[in-house]
Amino acid sequence: MDEALLNETKAFREEFRSEALKAEKIFVVCHIGPDDDAIGSLLASYFYLTEKLGIEESRVKALCTGKRIERYSVFEGYDKVEFVRDIAKHVEKGFVLFLDGSLWKRFSGEEKQGLGFSACIDHHETEGEEHDLSIIKPGFSSTAELVYHVFFREEENISKKVCEALLLGILGDTGNFSYVSRHNKSVLRVAETLIEKGDIHIQEFEAKYNFVMEESFRLFRKLVANSRIENKGNWPRLMYSYVDDAKEDFDVVKEAAQMFIRYTRKIKGVHWGFVVTPRNSHCSVSLRALPGSVNVRKVAEEFSGGGHDLAAGCGFDDVSCSEAKDLLLKWLEDTGYEGYRHRS
Numbered sequence: 230m231d232e233a234l235l236n237e238t239k240a241f242r243e244e245f246r247s248e249a250l251k252a253e254k255i256f257v258v259c260h261i262g263p264d265d266d267a268i269g270s271l272l273a274s275y276f277y278l279t280e281k282l283g284i285e286e287s288r289v290k291a292l293c294t295g296k297r298i299e300r301y302s303v304f305e306g307y308d309k310v311e312f313v314r315d316i317a318k319h320v321e322k323g324f325v326l327f328l329d330g331s332l333w334k335r336f337s338g339e340e341k342q343g344l345g346f347s348a349c350i351d352h353h354e355t356e357g358e359e360h361d362l363s364i365i366k367p368g369f370s371s372t373a374e375l376v377y378h379v380f381f382r383e384e385e386n387i388s389k390k391v392c393e394a395l396l397l398g399i400l401g402d403t404g405n406f407s408y409v410s411r412h413n414k415s416v417l418r419v420a421e422t423l424i425e426k427g428d429i430h431i432q433e434f435e436a437k438y439n440f441v442m443e444e445s446f447r448l449f450r451k452l453v454a455n456s457r458i459e460n461k462g463n464w465p466r467l468m469y470s471y472v473d474d475a476k477e478d479f480d481v482v483k484e485a486a487q488m489f490i491r492y493t494r495k496i497k498g499v500h501w502g503f504v505v506t507p508r509n510s511h512c513s514v515s516l517r518a519l520p521g522s523v524n525v526r527k528v529a530e531e532f533s534g535g536g537h538d539l540a541a542g543c544g545f546d547d548v549s550c551s552e553a554k555d556l557l558l559k560w561l562e563d564t565g566y567e568g569y570r571h572r573s
């Protein structure tokens with residue numbers, strides 16, 4: 230960890246602290262469709278405010294747009310997170326900490342509200358909007374790691390629940406350390422500290438929340454049945470799939486898609502791929518790639534999506550998932566690989 234970043238996190242912490250202590254109402258929010266990193270960062274930040282800064286619980290609210298995800302119920306503090314139809318009206322004029330995203334549209338489907346103060350901690354590449362205070366580091370493993378550096382690095386004692394929340398985010402966004410390289414290896418030191426201070430055994434810990442539902446597995450089988458491995462134009466060999474007739478809940482569909490998308494980087498000779506699944510009334514596309522193959526963030530951005538270079542997403546409205554899949558394949562053939570190569 231270099232000195233410049235040390236100073237930056239320290240400056241963030243000091244300003245955040247003084248603004249938070251003044252604020253009447255504080256909202257900690259994470260992005261729509263929260264993942265492990267979003268939830269872990271949300272819980273750890275909530276505990277920082279209520280326990281380290283000692284702000285009364287009545288003044289701090291952890292919020293997320295959408296439906297509660299049950300798998301996180303084993304985490305302490307998760308029962309305090311409120312899942313609302315949309316955060317927009319709730320946070321109006323408040324002090325807001327945005328986590329694991331910086332653009333308003335990642336947090337709300339409604340028009341942006343005037344805020345009292347906006348702070349942001351994030352590690353996504355896609356250009357962010359202006360916040361009063363922000364620490365946005367695209368090279369970082371996870372928002373949870375940044376939350377550690379910003380709020381907990383200098384603490385002698387870190388409670389087990391904070392260690393667990395931060396490790397949830399780190400394991401999630403590093404794919405259990407698969408995505409660690411010399412560029413983001415600082416996460417290993419943080420993980421070491423969390424494992425030590427929280428007395429955590431990774432496999433035991435993960436088994437508590439990282440499981441798949443039987444229904445998801447059934448839908449996963451459909452995705453496997455619909456999958457194709459192909460060469461398209463001059464693009465690296467890819468695997469893709471889709472499903473249209475999913476009657477299952479949002480979480481089940483998402484879980485099945487996540488299970489499937491792993492294989493786009495797992496099968497020998499396949500370098501990347503995507504999966505299209507229905508979410509509410511639109512089609513959601515997840516894209517994944519191996520280093521050195523395709524920059525899927527750039528591909529997703531062509532369809533108003535975004536994410537990370539090797540893991541990104543986008544959506545389609547008013548078409549079936551099968552049609553969305555065809556649109557993507559057609560685009561690949563028309564556009565060509567040049568300009569979308571991943572360079573690490």
Ligand SMILES: [Mn+2]
Nearest residue numbers: 266329372402
């Ligand atoms: Mn993240």
